[in-house]
Amino acid sequence: MKAANRDFTRAVNQFNILNSIREAGRISRVEIAARTGQSPASVTNITADMIREGLIREEECGCKPRRGRRRIMLTLDPEAAHVVGVKISAFQISFAVVDFVGGVKSSLTMPIRVSERREETVADFIEDGVRHCVEDARLRMDDISGCGVAISGFVDSASADCLWTPLKKGRTRIRDLVAERLSVDVYLENDANSVTVASQWFGQGKGIDNFLVVTVEHGVGMGIVVDGKLYRGATGIGAEFGHVVLVPDGLPCRCGKRGCIEAYACDGCILRRAKEMFSRRRGPVPDLETLTIEDVTELARAGDPGLRKLFREGGAILGQGIAGLIQIFNPERIIVTGEGVRAGDLVFGPMRKAVKKFLNREQFEATEIVVQEWGDDDWARGAAGFVLSELYKSPLDKIHRAG
Template identity: 45%
Template sequence: MDKSATMQTADPELMRAINRFHVLDTLRRFEPISRVEIGARTRLARATVSAIVSDLIAEGLVREGLADEVAEGTGPAAGRGRPRIMLRMNPQAAHVVGIKLSLHQIAILVTNLKAEVLLSLVLPVRTERIAPEVIADLLEDGVRNSVAKAGLRLGDILGIGIGVPGFIDHGAGVVTWSPIFGRAMPAFARMVGDRLGVPTIMENDVNLVTLAERWFGQGQDIDDFMVVTVEHGVGMGLFLNGELYRGHHGLGAEFGHVKLGLDGPRCRCGQTGCIEAHAADYAILREAARIIELPDVTDAFAAHQAIAEVTRLALEGDERLAALFTRAGAALGLGIANLCNVLNPARVIVSGAGTRAGSLLLDPLRATMETNLISALQGRIDVLVEPWGDDVWARGAASLVLEGIYRAPWSRVDRPKALIGA
């Protein structure tokens, strides 16, 4: 954080944009906060902070504290001289919509500038059975309805973020492969954006959870962490050096398709030996079907119920079913250890519905990970479990849009490199 604030650059406009982002981000994280405290946390000069805060107040993004909030100051400079004015974000200054597409449902929510949920809507839809155009139609109706119920108009919505499982080219807004769309490669973000007349961006759903962890969760205090999600598939979000890591083609961190061997079980992606094919819900169901009677789990609703049932039986003591979770946990632990040995994150956050298996999955995960870490890292990487629901995924989608708003002045400085510093 402080790195950028003290970065040397010859371009004053770019410098102002960077400083503004840091002031806004500090406000969001530590409000109510005084100008002096913002200066201390960002290491920006008092005059710089004052100028930026004046702009933010003029834009309606930030408000000065009411009289009864003035006395609350407890920061480093509290208690000296005249009372300090405390600053807060104005949560109503902007509204966004977050959407998560799953195989068995669509979750939509409307949030304010602080990603507080104003309204959420869940549509039970088997998305993989319907054409992208029809999903876009459903989203259009769902968003219009949710926005109206939240007491807003579409014109009040600054952006829509959509989380989709699979390989998503974030930059192009294109789905390269997804269990929902297959290989249809629809420019789905544009399909939705055009229907509603609102800027729409799309991202891999796990990247959204990672962003939400950074904004609100277990990743607020560290710059290097990974999020592993276990659900119908296995996903990963990487936060490295304080940024979401997307990779050169926007397809980075496809942990679910890291191979655990030269051969192995067949994966949904068409290849063999992927971690998903060992540890995801569908992999466990495939093995469970050899042990107990299961309904046809090619149906997303049925699969959703069946995995909950298999987990319940395993937790209640069915040893053959419990062994499936032990193996899945060990496969995840081995994969995570491999990545930790490469990237050395401070923390690994495990999330998703798969964590409902609790210690059945997580104990072997931790044990196998620990055994396979290089010795210098053993005992030094936290593994935390975050049993998050659908709202949080969609809230991550909202964060994606909010991040863009927070960074807006930065992205506006979009001109040929040769001109920077001229």
């Protein structure tokens, strides 16, 4: 066998072993060989290299054997590598430093109206945020193996090109600007895809080969995993679930069309419609200049009938769209997440009702719908998780180059 072929085969075997350890948490060499189909000798040799390089470590099994020595288990070393995730939103940029197993070491959120700033200024903010987070995690930039930047819109991750984003007119150079400032590998990815990869590797999608993630925040996004792989579409800009038109000639959407799912179900559109509704009301109303989606949600929970109707309509449209996804993909699980989950049953009661209405019983029962609680650093952690997934493919090269 040629040297190049041997190196490629070893890299594939290494990834499969590393992935098996990640999925299991703790696993023996014998179990790895059974899972991957590799010979025990190959597993022993490759894991010995990984231990020597600090990627994995040995631990004794906690259970007491009937005879002989305790089994030696293998687990990932969280300190093997660190990456940074950055999420660019309409009104803030969030950051997270994440270790080799997806644990958040530090996080930060910086308020900034991104669309009102020059790209160079946004890149400066990102540099400051990353360096602050790295220092807060008691690390150096030399310890960082990569940076993931997540942004809403059409992102061709292969070329690191954002073809369209609602946050800026025209194409964005943000990846190149950040890479120049940080001098590390920078990956640009659609925000929903980033969260999907993080779900697959560390969250509700772990161990599931066919699932979808629907994100609800200022917009509505989606990520698709089919047969264990992230599906992007022919040109890398697929899965734009939020811009599927369900209401012909309906409400205007920020993408330029009318009647999109996002025009009814996302935080931004619910807030806009709430302000329009209050502007037509007589009597005391909230200050429309300072009104937030959090305020609107609390007023709806308190019983405001007009606001409750907005959330109900958004949930019903979202559910109709999800029913369509179930019929097309037949996924094992759909994970609904994002800041929008704060609305709870205001949205997800009508959503589940609509899903059931638009499916037959067999389709409805085949898919589990999970509404995942959302943390402030989850977007940035998702961007970091995408970098980790890249890192696992060739860890020795990328981690050592960073160090």
